[in-house]
Amino acid sequence: MDKCKDIARMISDGMDRPLTLGERLRLRIHLMMCRGCSNFEKQMQVLRNMARRFGERPEADKDNRAVGRGNSSG
């Protein structure tokens, strides 16, 4: 059985290149049994969407220093 550490790395690699058939198989078997890695896989997709959205936020243009200091009404 693969370690979570290797599987997590594989999930990350899969966001940048197509995984091989062997990798996909190992991944699927591991994910069936491991909730942590299944959640990790979902989080990676969420993270990608968030990052894109982060880049498209028009308010970041006005003052990227203000964000996170709680001085904006949103």
Add this chain to the structure above:
Amino acid sequence: MNGKIDEQTLARERRHLLMFAMARLRDPDLAEDAVQETLVAALRAVDRFEQRSSLRTWLVSILINKMADLRTRQGREIPVEEIVKSASEDDDPWFDESGRWEPEAMPRVWSSPEKAVEQIEFWGVFERCLQVMSPRIAEVFVLREVLGESIEDICKNLGISASNCSVMLFRARASLRGCLQRNWFIGVE
């Protein structure tokens, strides 16, 4: 700028360049200066811009050079090889010795991420999470996930190998998800 690049495109690219510069330089004023210099240089060289690469990739390559100039003035920085080496040694904080998730780092179900992104406070946390990772790692992440650059373009522009790039992206993603989980999503198992 000539007819090839309109105002709106320029504003968007400027914003993206600023995010990239912030990931690397961590200083709003320095980042602003580097981006300003980049746009001025781009304006002068716009006739040499070839459509073979995207406008964004071309601007990023100019910005990387500008930041390299800044760093030469500021002194040495850690080479990629050292960062990747320390990352590949078995010192990942997220896994135990046998390669399983550490209990407190275990990925959980995040509740309502779609609501989180509507809140300005969330983006403050997101930004701080980008700042707790090494600048070299954060910059690769921003190029890949925020600017949507291809792995080939990132490797070429930063002069790193594809395998170093994937180690760095893994570190960035694992770090960011851990940070968001700790600081925003409490999550359930």
